[in-house]
Amino acid sequence: MDTVEKYVCPMHCEGDKTYKQPGDCPVCNMHLVPQEKEGAEKQGQQPGCCSHGHAHHHDTHQHKKTTSSKGKGQYYCPMHCEGDKMYHEPGSCPVCGMDLKRVESRKTGIRKETIYTCPMHPEVEQDHPGDCPKCGMNLVPRKVEMLSDEEKAYKKMARKFWLAVGFSLPVFIIAMSTMLPFLRLHDLASTKVWNWIEFILATPVVFYAGWDFFKRGWSSIRLRNPNMWTLISIGVGAAYLFSVLALLIPGIFPAQFKDANGNVHVYFEAAAVILTLVLLGQVLELRAHSKTNSAIKALLGLAPPVARVIRNGEELEIPLEEVMVGDMLKVKPGEKVPVDGTITQGNAVIDESMITGEPIPADKSEGSKVTGGTINGKTAFEMKAEKVGADTLLSQIVELVNEAGRSRAPIQKLADVVAKYFVQIVAGVAIATFAVWAIWGPEPAYVYAFVNAIAVLIVACPCALGLATPMSIMVGSGRMAQSGVLVKDARAIEEMNKVDVLIVDKTGTITEGKPSLRNYRSVGKMSDEEVLRLAASIDANSEHPLADAIVKGAKEKNIQPDKLEDFESLTGKGVQAIFKKQKVGLGNHRLLDDFGASPDKAVKKVAENWQSTGQTVMYLLVENKVEGLISVADSIKKSSAKAIHSLQKAGVKVYMLTGDNQYTAKAVAEELHLDGFEADCLPEDKYKKVKEFQEQGHIVAMAGDGINDAPALTQANIGIAMGTGTDIAMQSAEITLVKGDLNGILRARELSHKVMQNIKQNLFFAFVYNALGVPIAAGILFPFFGLLLSPMIAAAAMSFSSVSVISNALRLRKR
Structure with missing residues (x-):
């Protein structure tokens, strides 16, 4: 056996490649970890390989394993640069450089440390209960809030920002002194001396405060994934490098770059101020990011400690x-x-x-x-x-909100493609700008060319474009959760806005799902009481709401069920078992065929009369004979009629598909004025009906609450599960309604419309801003009005565009 310890990248950047020595991954720069430790993580799923985004609903359990790995939480890039790739450690995305976001959970969301202190001597503190060493009193717990990863990133960026402000402000004043004669700085020292002072002050801003931006820019170039940091690093880097060369070896520059004393104008103030303004944008962005997670944090805070x-x-x-x-x-x-x-x-x-x-x-x-x-x-x-821990409804809500926030709406693909080519186009425009000003611009032509090219690179940063969709999805999914609408992914938010056909189940969706026993009658040799006892005995092992109603009704009449053998549930038909060595069953007319039974006309007449009043009728079968009839009734939810009418008014056609009989289904459909209905539906019938509507070009939403609805929920464009229904229905659906009534569908549609409207507003702001900013920065207004866009103003405008997009997304919290 090989005893040599091997090391692997926790992100698996190069697959399963191993290294003989510890160090950093050559691709993502993360610390290599011993392979044996990594093996422990693989018990659930490979870290960094969570693929929940567009995968279907059946990946739920796999996802849960991933997010619990090592207990450190999971981190993802808010820009989804590498799709759904997850990281185990906080830090920056290796592609775009954005700060990774934590997947909030019960343990990560409530970050508190318990400190025990004496009420008489508050200076006494320890991390475990006990007695005060001074007075002997019992120590009492005191909660100490711990900073979240987002707060840490915000504070770190804020420190860099204020350091940059401290160094950039004097650089800016020195550079502007020629426009402010009252300062008379050049009476104190020569231009060359002040240039050296600018260099000394600007260098910490570039190499400390803003160094992360250059690392992000280099990664984008190395990975051939141009983004906003490509433009910033090239623009600011060019300004700083030009200035350093101008200060150290001015002789290499043409005469038009020099003043009367042979000094070349430097742009240290541009480099320092631009980075400071970008830092300001990042600080505001990190602060806003914490607000976008306010819904999750509010949910996490609901549970008592x-x-x-x-x-x-x-x-x-x-x-x-x-x-x-x-x-x-x-x-x-x-x-x-x-x-x-x-x-x-x-x-x-x-x-x-x-x-x-x-x-x-x-x-x-x-x-x-x-x-x-x-x-x-x-x-x-x-x-x-x-239900405790991750199994509670609250934890599941948090998980769904997390998943929706990490997922990508289809509209994001458009923004991604545009952003990718936009950066390349901007780089081309910057080169063209330099060439045009250098050839046809006024003297000093090269100076104008250089400054305008940098302005183009800075003002065109597509950060607002990249943030437009993720911010709205993140805030919108949290707001929907607060309204009792849980969304699994961003696609569901976008698709829900387009739904024009809604298919609903009856029991538990339109109706209360809590039917009660109405009638029971013997039509054979048994007494009425014996019919009810045998029916309750068969249904005692069933989880169906109708079975619960019969068992509960029997107990209310002090009729206790007997024990049966070989119980079996027959989907869409009923249940069967063995009683006193006889095959017995309880179910609908399909079960009659299985038993080879045929009721006479009188029995059929009774069943039809009960069904015409909205009752669900079941046949009690012993061998091949009908021994009795049992009926239950399920009242329509008070909210159903109003919700269905509102949906129809909004242009959504509502159809009911139910496994119940024709008479009961018709009574419900007529009372609610549905657009159509089908009765006696098996699970495959519902599935086929959904597919039929889709083939006609409709966007179909299916709402149900039972196991029999799962195939149709999966096939529908949007599956909607009632929170009061079965787990498998909720796993098969993209949207879960916590309250379990149709008003939730109306809320989901309205909120979906608001989120998509917000995304389109963000994209419009981003596109229009860049469409106007680039030509102005290139100098299109100069021939007419003599106006040019300073690189510093371009940086301020670029930061403002990102903040405006985030602010617009945050408006969804108040919807």
């Missing part, structure tokens, strides 16, 4: 992370519910608006489900923890 657990009859406060499934918890008045679970003792009125978007508090009693992060009213209750 501690929970009150009941163990051995005593109440103990423990960190939220230590709560385990099955723990009994107590929630006092005004406190936040710590995790998802069920109330076991007491009643409550809970404010769920932060999760569902609904302002009316929900009444809860014993057996009711409660969600972590919601706020308890004025009563205390006990609950059983059922």
